[in-house]
Amino acid sequence: MDAAATLLIHEEQALRRTIARYVKHATIVDDLFQEISLKVMRRIDSVRDPQALRGWLFQLARNACLDWLRAPERRTTIPSEHLAQRDAVGDLGRNPADKFMANERIAAVQRALKELPESQREVLRLRVDEGLDHEAIALRLGISRQAVEVRLCRGRARLKEQLEDIIQGDL
Amino acid sequence: MSPASTHLNLKLRCELSCDEVEALLPLIADGGAAGAPEQNNDPALFAHLATCDRCQASLAAYDLIDVALVQSVTVKPASVRVLRPRWARPAPLAAALAATLMLSGGWLTLGTTTRPSPPTVAARSMPIPGPVTVAAASPPTIDIEIVTMPGSTAAHPHYLIRRGEQVMLVSPPSIQAEAPSSARQASYSPNRY
Numbered sequence: 325m326d327a328a329a330t331l332l333i334h335e336e337q338a339l340r341r342t343i344a345r346y347v348k349h350a351t352i353v354d355d356l357f358q359e360i361s362l363k364v365m366r367r368i369d370s371v372r373d374p375q376a377l378r379g380w381l382f383q384l385a386r387n388a389c390l391d392w393l394r395a396p397e398r399r400t401t402i403p404s405e406h407l408a409q410r411d412a413v414g415d416l417g418r419n420p421a422d423k424f425m426a427n428e429r430i431a432a433v434q435r436a437l438k439e440l441p442e443s444q445r446e447v448l449r450l451r452v453d454e455g456l457d458h459e460a461i462a463l464r465l466g467i468s469r470q471a472v473e474v475r476l477c478r479g480r481a482r483l484k485e486q487l488e489d490i491i492q493g494d495l
Numbered sequence: 496m497s498p499a500s501t502h503l504n505l506k507l508r509c510e511l512s513c514d515e516v517e518a519l520l521p522l523i524a525d526g527g528a529a530g531a532p533e534q535n536n537d538p539a540l541f542a543h544l545a546t547c548d549r550c551q552a553s554l555a556a557y558d559l560i561d562v563a564l565v566q567s568v569t570v571k572p573a574s575v576r577v578l579r580p581r582w583a584r585p586a587p588l589a590a591a592l593a594a595t596l597m598l599s600g601g602w603l604t605l606g607t608t609t610r611p612s613p614p615t616v617a618a619r620s621m622p623i624p625g626p627v628t629v630a631a632a633s634p635p636t637i638d639i640e641i642v643t644m645p646g647s648t649a650a651h652p653h654y655l656i657r658r659g660e661q662v663m664l665v666s667p668p669s670i671q672a673e674a675p676s677s678a679r680q681a682s683y684s685p686n687r688y
């Protein structure tokens with residue numbers, strides 16, 4: 325058996341647990357597991373250090389999940405018979421209840437953002453809304469790159485604190 | 496000392512505690528710092544993440560907030576919002592749409608008080624092309640915009656078509672938005688490797 329198959333068999337449960345942290349819908353977990361498996365088979369040769377394999381696999385799975393969450397066109401592919409089940413994390417707007425949840429979530433994030441200190445909110449806005457990198461934010465605000473990173477980290481940590489319940493619930 | 500430089504120091508250690516990893520998670524979720532942790536530059540950190548439930552759950556929370564953050568900062572309050580251009584709609588498709596609509600006739604003038612419902616998040620977050628201007632057979636120019644409405648989907652978006660002062664809102668089922676799989680809702684895309 326080749327290295328990819330061995331790794332996938334050995335890590336399947338851990339991999340599925342990782343995926344399930346990002347998407348709750350069983351069908352999507354299956355789809356993502358398949359997608360990740362294909363990537364593992366194609367790319368495993370790029371990992372030279374066997375000790376790096378698990379970390380590499382984790383990051384591969386995380387990126388696949390984030391890609392899925394950020395690629396909304398894929399969300400329309402869920403069979404309608406599954407819509408009554410608990411929806412995927414970040415999956416929005418397929419029925420009125422979903423839309424309500426999505427709007428609630430957006431409102432919660434916006435409320436949490438408003439409660440951040442202005443300095444943290446501004447760097448987050450420049451990073452997320454304008455897509456600036458840390459260096460560009462530092463230039464724009466006339467502060468050091470380190471200060472940008474500190475503000476970003478504190479801002480994100482504070483948002484996480486405030487949104488923990490929503491994250492654990494239905495985000 | 497910035498979180499990134501803290502990270503560089505932590506890299507020198509063989510084993511990381513959960514608390515040390517926790518401090519780096521916002522940076523991992525952000526993905527934009529020079530020298531920020533990645534699998535390639537810090538396999539030990541990601542090996543910890545791969546096997547630690549606590550840190551993995553915490554990183555997932557940061558990641559999910561990041562996704563929600565992108566969605567929330569891009570939601571605008573307008574009742575009908577013209578989405579920013581993401582990718583260019585192929586001109587033949589837009590021309591075909593314009594031609595189809597003109598042939599089917601039925602221009603509808605919407606009063607200024609007619610306001611569609613607020614956009615749904617799902618519709619908003621679709622990777623939808625921005626305004627496409629198509630030269631009609633004769634002036635005036637026809638502008639076709641994709642708008643977010645209740646019931647809009649990636650396959651069946653709503654089109655707001657303007658010809659001078661005339662406005663028509665349609666959702667032609669026969670014309671589908673073909674979003675490329677690579678389209679993303681925002682240029683901000685950390686966590687890439």
Ligand SMILES: [Zn+2]
Nearest residue numbers: 513547549550
């Ligand atoms: Zn840990």
